Structure formats: structure tokens, C-alpha cells
Amino acid sequence: AEWGYSPTNGPDVWARLFPQAGGARQSPVDICTSIASSDSNLEMKKLTFAYESQSDLRILNTGHGWKVEAPQSGSRLEGGPLGEDIYQLEQFHCHWGETSAEGSEHTVDGRAYAGELHLVHWNTTKYQSFAEAAQHPDGLAVLGVFFDVGNESNDEIEKIVSTLSEIKFKGQFTDIPDVIDPTTFLPSGLGYWTYLGSLTTPPCNECVIWIVYKEPITVTEEQVTYH
């Protein structure tokens, strides 16, 4: 049974096929800024990240957007809400919609953004593999970055979007020749919201520490709409 986003196979029926989708810490959520509380000890342990630049990364058409496989043993995400554990980049992917008025998974006070980039990491301090980490409540950490549509195109996103014409159909993949540095996807303002949630796609494992940046990055309409 293929899951998707239609009335017959979308989020409202995922729980029939994927029991975790009916759980108590499901993502995405609407971030209500008025009730989000600031947590002083998050400020004490600054969230830090270090990525490598990689070329020839494989990009896949997942049928729900694109996904770049980027296992980076040299990458590190730590601090902030991640306790003493170190998380390593596994992949990054994008969610977007038919128009630039919608497409993000998280919303902020009910407002959707044109799209949302997810940098998926797993806890290498405690677990031996991504698959194993995804079975534990502190197994994954995902950085979410909202896309705002504006006049400037994002050069790094362009390196990715420029390959999509080669992978028009679900399951197709190709290599991105350019060097990609995931650091360039992050906004300059590093304020974020964080909460304990899940994969937003099946099997919806409740294993994700979410870190959603407040500041969106700007991309052009062409960079975030289906063609």
C-alpha cells in the first residue's frame, strides 16, 4: 500500500498502516509562538554544527520531493537540546507544495512557508546505525529550515534543483556533480524552536528531536514549486 497525501492514503489514514502515526508525539506541529517557552539552559549549551563539503552526492526522487543521501562521518551536531550526545548527518531532503503559498510541514502561528528543508542526523554516541537510532526516542535530530520566496535564488539550492530534470520520476536518482556544503543551507540568525516529535513521513517513528530555525532562507519561486 503506497502512502501519500491524498484523502485515501494521506496522513489521516497513515495510522492504519503505520501504528506509530497515531502516537502522542507526532510531527509536524503548528508552532504557537505565544506559548513557546524560552529555556535558559538551552542558551547555556549552544547548539553547534560542523559539516564537510561533499561532491557527487546521490539525489533521489522520493515521490514526495527530493532527498540527498549525505552520510558524513566527519559531521557533528551537538549541544542545545541534544544533551551530551553527538549526532551525525545522514541525509537532507525538502518538502514543498504546488504553490509558494504552502508546502512547509511545520507552520508558525498557522502560517505555512513555501517549503521546508530537513537535515536529518542520528545519535552516534548511543547507537550503531541510523536504522537502530530511529527505534529510540533520542535517536534522530532534524534541523528544519523554512523557505521564503523572494527575488534572490539560493546558489546551494540551485545546485540541487538543477539536477531535478534528470530525476523526473519516483525512484530515479542521479549524482550532484557540484560540491555541496550543508552549512550554507542554514540561516544567519540561529534562533530556533525545539520539541520532541517524529518522522513526518511514514513510518512516523517517534524518535526525532526537532530543531526548527526561526529565520527562513530565501529562494526563488522556481526553486520551490513542482514543474
Ligand SMILES: C[C@@H](NC(=O)c1ccc(Cl)c(S(N)(=O)=O)c1)c1ccccc1O
Ligand atoms: C520523504 C522521505 N522521508 C524520509 O526520508 C525521512 C527520513 C527521516 C526523517 Cl526524520 C524524515 S523527516 N521528514 O521527519 O525529517 C524524513 C521518504 C520518502 C519515501 C519513502 C519514505 C520516506 O521516509
Ligand SMILES: [Zn+2]
Ligand atoms: Zn522531512
